[in-house]
Amino acid sequence: AQSVTQLGSHVSVSEGALVLLRCNYSSSVPPYLFWYVQYPNQGLQLLLKYTTGATLVKGINGFEAEFKKSETSFHLTKPSAHMSDAAEYFCAVTSGNSGYALNFGKGTSLLVTP
Amino acid sequence: DAGVTQSPTHLIKTRGQQVTLRCSPKSGHDTVSWYQQALGQGPQFIFQYYEEEERQRGNFPDRFSGHQFPNYSSELNVNALLLGDSALYLCASSSANLMNTEAFFGQGTRLTVV
Numbered sequence: 001a002q003s004v005t006q007l008g009s010h011v012s013v014s015e016g017a018l019v020l021l022r023c024n025y026s027s028s029v030p031p032y033l034f035w036y037v038q039y040p041n042q043g044l045q046l047l048l049k050y051t052t053g054a055t056l057v058k059g060i061n062g063f064e065a066e067f068k069k070s071e072t073s074f075h076l077t078k079p080s081a082h083m084s085d086a087a088e089y090f091c092a093v094t095s096g097n098s099g100y101a102l103n104f105g106k107g108t109s110l111l112v113t114p
Numbered sequence: 115d116a117g118v119t120q121s122p123t124h125l126i127k128t129r130g131q132q133v134t135l136r137c138s139p140k141s142g143h144d145t146v147s148w149y150q151q152a153l154g155q156g157p158q159f160i161f162q163y164y165e166e167e168e169r170q171r172g173n174f175p176d177r178f179s180g181h182q183f184p185n186y187s188s189e190l191n192v193n194a195l196l197l198g199d200s201a202l203y204l205c206a207s208s209s210a211n212l213m214n215t216e217a218f219f220g221q222g223t224r225l226t227v228v
Contacts, residue, residue: 036219043118043204043219044157090156100147100170102206102217104156 002027004091006105014113019063019078021108023091026072031095033074034102035065038088047089050074061085086112116141118207118220126226127195135190135223139207145169146188147217148180149204157204163188192225200227 007022025031032051036044048059055067065076074091088109092102119138127133139146145164149157159172163182177193186207192199202224206217 041221043221044206045219046216049216092156100145100162101159101172102147102149102157103159104149106154106156 002029002031002093002095002103004093004103004105006089006091006108008108009106010109010111012111012113013081015083016080019076019081019085019110021076021089021091021110023065023074023076023105024072025074025091025093027093027095029095031093033065033067034092034094035059035063035074035076036090036092036104038090038107040087044090047076081110081112083112083114086110118205118218120203120205120220120223122223123221124224124226126228129195129197129227131195132191132193133195133225135192135203135205135225137188137190137205137207137220139186139188139205140218143207143209143218144186145208145215146182146186147206147208148188148190149206150174151202151204151222153201160190195227197227200225 003026005024034049035047047063048057050057050067058064063078088107090107091105121136147162148160151157161171162169166182179191182188202222204222205220208215208217
């Protein structure tokens with residue numbers, strides 16, 4: 001089975017600063033990787049996904065992530081944080097081992113300060 | 115497009131009772147998955163329905179059951195409710211028989227068991 005580890009349950013950045021949210025995965029087969037965002041009292045919205053091909057993936061709201069097989073990582077970045085980016089972020093993985101189920105990390109809460 | 119809709123949005127039940135949650139998938143989607151998100155945790159996969167059959171199941175007891183109707187909508191039933199069943203229940207829909215297809219999430223149903 002595959003799993004995801006998100007390092008840092010809480011991350012705080014200043015408005016305009018770089019956002020870096022870390023995600024490491026474990027999978028014995030090529031993974032499909034996702035980042036979702038969850039605003040308070042809302043469902044999950046897909047930010048970006050990696051399936052195959054280009055390892056640098058661009059998503060919505062200026063976010064991007066790079067799939068690094070050698071490091072088993074899929075970290076999420078954004079060059080300049082906005083106040084509206086404050087939310088809970090989840091990394092998820094699926095592959096042949098889990099079939100169609102998304103395996104989520106525990107999430108990282110992003111706080112953006114003025 | 116209404117997206118994925120779930121009802122009710124909030125629900126309070128007593129221990130031992132039974133509950134039914136409902137989900138209408140995004141237009142054009144034929145696959146519905148259910149997730150349980152405990153407070154401060156990432157979503158956990160319960161099961162997935164496709165062509166009115168349970169295609170895959172996570173590590174949840176038989177008290178959790180589901181159904182998919184011909185119009186692709188779905189129900190999640192939980193019997194003999196426990197305090198630990200209190201959580202946000204998320205429905206996700208997707209299309210086609212592909213693992214890397216994007217899953218669209220509903221707003222969730224907040225279940226409180228007292």
